[in-house]
Amino acid sequence: MAVRRGGSASFFSESRVGSIQQFHFSAKDSGSLIVDRGPGAEGGRYEMYESPDAGETWTIRETSDRPLHLKPAPVAPPSEWRVRADGPSQSFHLERRQGERWVAVAAFAVKLGACQP
Numbered sequence: 001m002a003v004r005r006g007g008s009a010s011f012f013s014e015s016r017v018g019s020i021q022q023f024h025f026s027a028k029d030s031g032s033l034i035v036d037r038g039p040g041a042e043g044g045r046y047e048m049y050e051s052p053d054a055g056e057t058w059t060i061r062e063t064s065d066r067p068l069h070l071k072p073a074p075v076a077p078p079s080e081w082r083v084r085a086d087g088p089s090q091s092f093h094l095e096r097r098q099g100e101r102w103v104a105v106a107a108f109a110v111k112l113g114a115c116q117p
Contacts, residue, residue: 016037017037017038018035018036018037018038018041018047019035019036019038020033020034020035021033021034021035021036021046021067022034022069022070023070024070024073026073028054029051029052029053029054030050030051030052031050031051031054031055032048032049032050032051032061032070033048033049033051033058033070034046034047034048034049034067034068034069034070035047035049036067043063044063044064044065045064045065046063046064046065046066046067046068047060047062047063047068048060048061048062048063048068048070049061078097079097080096080097081094081095081096081097082094082095082097082102083095084102086107089107089109090109091107091108091109091110092107092108092109092110093106093107094106094107094108
């Protein structure tokens with residue numbers, strides 16, 4: 001899949017449309033996604049794909065007229081670190097848990113462009 005600036009993506013080798021309903025990567029190079037091709041899609045509305053190479057290639061695993069779902073991701077243990085956005089200062093704060101409270105470790109500003117369709 002090739003993603004271009006503005007959020008458009010080329011996923012299918014032929015001219016088709018669809019929207020990504022779910023995606024999950026269980027490792028940096030192993031992922032799955034569900035595509036909804038819309039009502040009346042030929043050959044099944046929902047498709048499940050898998051990628052073994054960080055999204056460079058995708059293989060169709062299942063097609064269905066009924067909604068498909070990815071397996072739930074395992075629950076990770078609570079993290080000792082977090083990044084918190086601070087609106088008034090327009091910065092991000094890196095914090096580490098110490099007991100029941102969070103202690104600031106660093107802060108940094110990141111200017112991102114606005115998302116446009």
